[in-house]
Amino acid sequence: xxxxKCVQQQYVSAPIITNLMENFRMMLNDCIRLGVKENxxxxxxLSLKCYPxxxxxxxxxxxxxxxxxxxxxxxxxxxxxxxxxxxxxVPYVFKPQLVTCYGFKIKDGKLLLPSKVxxxxxxxxxxxxxxxxxxxxxxxxxxxLTPDKLSLSIAKEIEPIKPETVVGVDCNLANVTTASINNKxxxxxxxxIVSIKSRYKNVKSHMKRNDIRVRKKVFRKYGKLEKNKAExxxxxxxxxxxxxxxxxxxxxxxxxxxxxxxxxxRGNGQGCYYRGLMNSWMFREFQRQVEYKAKWEGLPVHxxxxxxxxxxxxxxxxxxxxxxNRKQTCTKCKFHIDRDVNASLNLMKRxxxxxPVALQSEGMIAESVSGNPxxxxx
Numbered sequence: 001x002x003x004x005k006c007v008q009q010q011y012v013s014a015p016i017i018t019n020l021m022e023n024f025r026m027m028l029n030d031c032i033r034l035g036v037k038e039n040x041x042x043x044x045x046l047s048l049k050c051y052p053x054x055x056x057x058x059x060x061x062x063x064x065x066x067x068x069x070x071x072x073x074x075x076x077x078x079x080x081x082x083x084x085x086x087x088x089x090v091p092y093v094f095k096p097q098l099v100t101c102y103g104f105k106i107k108d109g110k111l112l113l114p115s116k117v118x119x120x121x122x123x124x125x126x127x128x129x130x131x132x133x134x135x136x137x138x139x140x141x142x143x144x145l146t147p148d149k150l151s152l153s154i155a156k157e158i159e160p161i162k163p164e165t166v167v168g169v170d171c172n173l174a175n176v177t178t179a180s181i182n183n184k185x186x187x188x189x190x191x192x193i194v195s196i197k198s199r200y201k202n203v204k205s206h207m208k209r210n211d212i213r214v215r216k217k218v219f220r221k222y223g224k225l226e227k228n229k230a231e232x233x234x235x236x237x238x239x240x241x242x243x244x245x246x247x248x249x250x251x252x253x254x255x256x257x258x259x260x261x262x263x264x265x266r267g268n269g270q271g272c273y274y275r276g277l278m279n280s281w282m283f284r285e286f287q288r289q290v291e292y293k294a295k296w297e298g299l300p301v302h303x304x305x306x307x308x309x310x311x312x313x314x315x316x317x318x319x320x321x322x323x324x325n326r327k328q329t330c331t332k333c334k335f336h337i338d339r340d341v342n343a344s345l346n347l348m349k350r351x352x353x354x355x356p357v358a359l360q361s362e363g364m365i366a367e368s369v370s371g372n373p374x375x376x377x378x
Contacts, residue, residue: 003296004141004155009126011150016115017123021096021145023059024067028093030054031071036090041075043068060114062102070099101142106133111143111150123150161298163251163355168348169241169290170309170340171255171283176237179344180250187340188237193230197280200226230282238289246297253351254287255306304350314345 013021031050040046047068054064074091081088103114109130111123125133129152133140137156144151167180176188200222207218245252264270264278291301313320313330314337320328326339337345 001158001160001298002155003158003298004153005292005296006151006153007129007132008149008151009129010148011123013145013147014121016121017098017113017145018096018147020059020063020115021098021147023057024063024098025093025096027054027057027059027064027067028071028074028097031068032074032091032093035071035075036078041072041079043072046072046075060103060117062100062114063098065102066100096147098145099142104140104143106140111152113143113145158296158298160300161246161249163300164249165251166348166351166355167245167248167250167252168344168346168351169252169254170344170347171257171286172340173278173281175340176241176286177338177340177344178241178244179341179348180248181348182248183244185338185341185344186244188241190233190237193233193282194277196226196229201276231285234282234286234289238286238293241290242293242297242299245294245299251300251302251351251355252290252294253302253304253347253354254290255309255347256303257283257287257306300354302351302354304347306347309343309346309350310339312346314342314349 030053031046034049034053035041035046038045038049040049047065050068050071051064054067057064078088078091100113105112105120106125109125111125112120113123115121132138132154133152135156138154139156140152141155142153144153165181167178170177170179172190174189174191174194176190177185178188179185204219204222207215209215242252244250260283261279264275266275268275294301310328311320312318313333313335315335316330316333318330318332320339320342321331322328322339327336328339328342329336
């Protein structure tokens with residue numbers, strides 16, 4: 001099975017690279033414009049229409065082909081939105097970029113990027129990227145350049161791990177709770193992310209200057225700092241979670257939270273502060289990190305319906321009665337448990353159908369040949 005991921009680093013753009021990125025952006029917009037005009041999105045048809053038109057650009061054919069390929073993907077998404085009846089603007093690329101999967105080489109810790117026939121531009125790679133690429137079975141499939149960032153898409157062949165158990169992952173605003181058969185429930189604290197977002201929101205609220213350009217610049221600066229700090233915490237938590245799952249050979253089961261943002265819109269009877277707090281919840285970023293890290297290690301990741309995972313008892317399945325401090329008590333069996341642990345146990349049980357393992361309580365009763373109705377099938 002082939003697995004891919006991306007590694008990134010900061011770099012200083014040279015004038016020749018800046019010129020290449022601007023030409024690539026213009027070619028990409030020309031391809032999108034022709035694709036919208038002719039109502040086409042397939043790679044073959046777009047190549048036939050656009051390639052003669054791109055001859056006016058004095059760049060290598062590598063970049064023309066990659067611009068057509070990238071435009072094809074953008075147009076397919078655009079046409080899918082139109083087909084679903086959504087109102088979308090015609091795509092337009094504002095940010096300079098350069099994408100290629102041809103011609104580049106990595107040699108002596110440097111990226112050699114072709115600029116003209118027989119000429120290359122050298123971009124030094126940092127220590128982290130060199131360490132990642134030092135693994136012998138990795139291959140760099142493509143590169144993406146923006147004005148300040150270099151991204152390398154790498155791939156490797158991996159043998160999928162056959163899971164022996166399941167771990168349920170309940171993602172909340174201030175914590176992530178996991179539960180499995182073999183280990184005790186584990187809680188990862190994310191309250192620092194909530195405080196980071198609250199602090200930067202307060203900082204940005206004091207920006208009162210009546211100049212939209214300055215406000216955008218300041219908001220972009222603090223927004224980037226906020227995002228970097230929050231994602232660093234999520235990366236640590238997701239790495240520890242995946243490492244433990246790999247050690248236990250566990251399949252990872254998470255909640256399918258698509259559409260949850262609709263619950264926190266204006267007019268739903270909620271306060272502005274509460275809506276802002278819940279809409280800043282980075283659940284999808286956390287799930288994305290867990291998913292790509294798990295697949296890189298050969299672990300399967302599954303999503304299940306989150307309905308009633310916190311409302312039903314993980315022991316008997318009856319309704320839970322909420323208490324103080326996120327504690328719950330079952331109305332039938334009087335089982336007392338933490339709300340988040342209960343949800344992660346329910347997720348673990350729902351994920352059992354994806355792996356060839358089962359709980360002991362799931363044994364079946366059937367009649368044997370001798371007629372004994374208490375014979376247990378294993």
